[in-house]
Amino acid sequence: MSVSYSLLEQIIFESVHYVIRTVHSQSKVLDPEETNLRVKIATRFNEKEEKKKKEKEKGIEKDKEKKNENENQKENQQETVGNKKKDQENVPQLEFISSKTDIERNIINRLEIIGYRLGERTAERIAKNKPRFQEEVEKMRFVAKDIWTELFGKMVNNLRTNHQGKWMFQDDDFKLIRNISFTLSEELQNLNHQQNTRKNQQKQKQTTTTTNITMTESQKQILQSYLYIPCGIIRGALSAIGVECTVTGICEQLPACVFTAKIINKK
Amino acid sequence: MISTFMIIGKDDVPLYEASFFNSKKQKEGSSHLSQFVIHAALDIIEEKVLSNENFFLGVVDNFNNFTVSAFVTTGMVKFVLLTENKNVDSTKAFFNDVYELYLKVILNPFYKQNSPIVSPYFDKKVREKFSK
Numbered sequence: 001m002s003v004s005y006s007l008l009e010q011i012i013f014e015s016v017h018y019v020i021r022t023v024h025s026q027s028k029v030l031d032p033e034e035t036n037l038r039v040k041i042a043t044r045f046n047e048k049e050e051k052k053k054k055e056k057e058k059g060i061e062k063d064k065e066k067k068n069e070n071e072n073q074k075e076n077q078q079e080t081v082g083n084k085k086k087d088q089e090n091v092p093q094l095e096f097i098s099s100k101t102d103i104e105r106n107i108i109n110r111l112e113i114i115g116y117r118l119g120e121r122t123a124e125r126i127a128k129n130k131p132r133f134q135e136e137v138e139k140m141r142f143v144a145k146d147i148w149t150e151l152f153g154k155m156v157n158n159l160r161t162n163h164q165g166k167w168m169f170q171d172d173d174f175k176l177i178r179n180i181s182f183t184l185s186e187e188l189q190n191l192n193h194q195q196n197t198r199k200n201q202q203k204q205k206q207t208t209t210t211t212n213i214t215m216t217e218s219q220k221q222i223l224q225s226y227l228y229i230p231c232g233i234i235r236g237a238l239s240a241i242g243v244e245c246t247v248t249g250i251c252e253q254l255p256a257c258v259f260t261a262k263i264i265n266k267k
Numbered sequence: 268m269i270s271t272f273m274i275i276g277k278d279d280v281p282l283y284e285a286s287f288f289n290s291k292k293q294k295e296g297s298s299h300l301s302q303f304v305i306h307a308a309l310d311i312i313e314e315k316v317l318s319n320e321n322f323f324l325g326v327v328d329n330f331n332n333f334t335v336s337a338f339v340t341t342g343m344v345k346f347v348l349l350t351e352n353k354n355v356d357s358t359k360a361f362f363n364d365v366y367e368l369y370l371k372v373i374l375n376p377f378y379k380q381n382s383p384i385v386s387p388y389f390d391k392k393v394r395e396k397f398s399k
Contacts, residue, residue: 117376117379117380120342120380121373121374121380123341123342124340124341124342124344124370124373124380125370125373125374127340127341127342128366128370130341131320131321132316132319132320132321132322132339132340132341133341134317134320240341240342240380241341241342242277242342242343
């Protein structure tokens with residue numbers, strides 16, 4: 001399977017790339033009205049989110065957390081006093097705490113819907129010559145094998161379930177993010193010394209060891225944006241077959257990603 | 268009663284309906300009856316879907332001397348035909364032709380799935396296929 005993308009794929013990839021860049025640039029520009037609202041909401045949920053963050057990132061970034069907490073405690077004290085000027089100054093610090101802006105959520109939703117419609121159509125079109133699926137396992141296998149080969153040229157590497165309505169599609173070499181590399185900048189650290197070129201991939205296939213690249217949190221967040229369309233594709237394909245679910249995607253190491261589908265039981 | 272063909276979507280929403288008047292004597296008021304019969308057959312179709320792997324379900328129901336035959340796709344989109352003749356092969360060929368047309372409708376990026384099919388080209392082609 002050659003690495004080169006067709007023209008259509010390139011166009012789609014470019015447009016997705018553009019959308020994601022605008023998302024990240026827009027999230028830094030804030031309206032003053034929005035910031036005031038967000039300040040009020042964020043102060044209420046501040047403590048809860050701090051607790052959640054503590055549970056999640058115990059061993060990794062303790063020092064940074066403590067610094068953030070100190071800042072937040074100062075902010076809380078200042079806001080209880082009721083200084084409006086200091087509220088506006090505190091907004092950029094609160095940005096790290098509030099998870100996603102409305103603009104981002106809107107765009108994520110739209111990306112997911114693009115994937116959803118794509119998945120619906122391809123499922124209906126591909127299932128033409130195959131018998132109708134009776135069991136859930138067959139339906140998941142259909143998505144993992146047939147839809148993946150149709151769209152990405154290969155099958156999902158690993159399909160697992162916990163027998164309680166949760167299915168995980170693991171792709172060790174996901175086509176849409178395979179050739180992504182991160183550039184040197186003040187925000188991002190350059191970890192990608194071995195860029196995913198064609199030669200490296202061929203060597204990887206020959207030696208049967210994939211050099212996976214670990215990433216920082218900020219890189220993971222950016223990469224997360226590219227996974228919304230495939231999540232939508234899975235959701236759309238499954239809903240066309242008759243399985244309603246929610247799909248999330250995670251990328252831990254660069255070419256490998258895992259999509260988790262949780263089935264919604266209507267009872 | 269008139270020969271009627273309907274496409275019913277995933278959530279039992281009708282997407283397309285075509286009535287074929289064979290002779291001038293048939294009244295227009297009886298078109299509602301044929302729609303009623305088709306919708307009444309949906310329960311039987313649902314049952315048959317669970318047991319039958321194929322898309323084409325064959326003759327599903329009878330009403331007087333009219334037969335209801337059905338064809339259900341993977342996405343639970345039901346094509347239902349109400350006719351007088353009992354020729355199974357011709358209905359099967361008709362369903363396959365309409366299925367091809369339906370796939371083409373789906374591939375249209377402006378067509379939202381499970382919404383009514385309003386394309387006049389689709390309508391014209393379906394009527395051509397039925398007359399064969």
